[in-house]
Amino acid sequence: IIDKAREQISYYNKHTILFIDEIHRFNKAQQDALLHAVEEGLIVLIGATTENPSFEVISPLLSRCQLLKLEMLTVDDLSKIIKRAIKKDVLLKQYTIQIKNEEALLLYSSGDARKLLNILEITFHLAEKVGKKCVIDKDLIKKALEQNPLYYDKKGDYHYDTISAFIKSVRGSDPDAAAYWLARMLEGGEDPTFIARRLIVLASEDIGNAEPYALSLANAGFEAVKNIGMPEARIILSQVATYLASVPKSNAAYLAVDAAVAEVRKSGLLPVPLHLRNAPTQLMKKLDYGSDYKYPHDYEDHFIEQVYLPEKIKNKIFYEPSENGRESKLKSYLTNLKSRKREK
Known part of the structure; x- marks a missing residue:
């Protein structure tokens, strides 16, 4: 593609637009291969991703692109999509469809139109039809999902936002909020060992010598979570998280090493x-x-x-x-x- 783009400029003075869907699936080497072509202006790169580009796109490439963030669809947007689907879909438009609990559908979609339409289609096929009439209620939606509709993206912004809320709740000495955000992550299928590792770091960074036992408990919790697994690991994580949230805090040790590192870099060996x-x-x-x-x-x-x-x-x-x-x-x-x- 890059060779053809070079020919287009050399022979026809035309630029090539390269659109890459899900660019986060490109590894570092593949993204590096695009960098020179973008710098030279051989291609106009348009990349689309559902992940956070700060984590999934290499910095040199990201710095040479303009970032456009697409926000989640609003409740009104999603409601219009439901009505449009019922009115225009080849199959759905043949029926008179009554949705008794639209809020449940919107909750599951979490701003994603594709998820919304998928669950709408599943519930339609599960629903009993009386002639050309179809009723979709909350129980039917639950049946389609096989559990309460919760959405949690383990790799995207929700992942980072939720773990951030969890850590800040523990740091802020709020065990109730810590338990809530812990539950949000676990219900969304988050890896419990990931949470346990973050608690080990927090025990040193935010509690430190104010309660030295916190580090031992966090480390023991990590080992226990690895050995026990879910669903019982939730109890261990809750014990560690609520304890860490409930003890005195100090970041003096963390600040000390960072100040020492800054001095080493400043004054040399x-x-x-x-x-x-x-x-x-x-x-x-x-x-x-x-x-x-x-x-x-x-x-x-x-x-x-x-x-x-x-x-x-x-x-x-x-x-x-x-x-x-x-x-x-x-x-x-x-x-x-x-x-x-x-x-x-």
């Missing part, structure tokens, strides 16, 4: 202080590697003041413990050590 260096050989010992190191356990309270950071940043502070939960004890202990340093 600063030399390790001599007294902290390893001295496995006689030559290194002669160079005073490790010679002035003070072993803390040889001193009162297993502490002795000495510099552990590179000389250039020896007064930097990365970890600032909060007053929340058990971390307040860590803060008190570290504050006490600092006061002892000042006294000396």
Whole structure:
């Protein structure tokens, strides 16, 4: 196609429009192959996808395209589609169709006209016909779906929006909201191990040293979910999620490592202080590697003041413990050590 597009420009000065439906199905290498042609202007690329392009389309290609987001159809739009289908469909228009619970159809479709028409067709075929009359009610819709009509896209925006709502509810100390969003994901068929992994990250990032046990519980929950599976895994996830939502929060450890990473990138590889260096050989010992190191356990309270950071940043502070939960004890202990340093 790209070769033909090049010929069209060279011989006829015509541009080629390339439309790719479901472009998210192209792997990275296939998308990379389009990049040069788009940059040169050999093709006008139009890609359509039902997934979030931020995750499914490579950044270099996405940055060279204009993104047009198509919103979900409104309730009024969907209602018009139902009426149009009943009026114009080759089969449906032969019957007088009464829909007693249109809201249930709209709930199942979740803004997707194709899903709406599919369930309408299924319920029509299941319905008992009296002459040319047909009645579709909520019970018939439930029968067609074999469960309450819930929609959850495990790969698209709903997936990311719902897990985001779940994590933010736990972080915000709302166990009720956490249980609700957990149920939404599980009822939609979300992988329970995905949820469990996210809870492990949250336990360190958002709870940290305010309640160190949270990480152990989250990790144990992950192992239990893997071993038990659904449907019982929902109980384990609920226990972990509600516990994490109910304990004190701190992101001090998370902020500490990010601040340290920023410092490393800023200042580069600063030399390790001599007294902290390893001295496995006689030559290194002669160079005073490790010679002035003070072993803390040889001193009162297993502490002795000495510099552990590179000389250039020896007064930097990365970890600032909060007053929340058990971390307040860590803060008190570290504050006490600092006061002892000042006294000396």
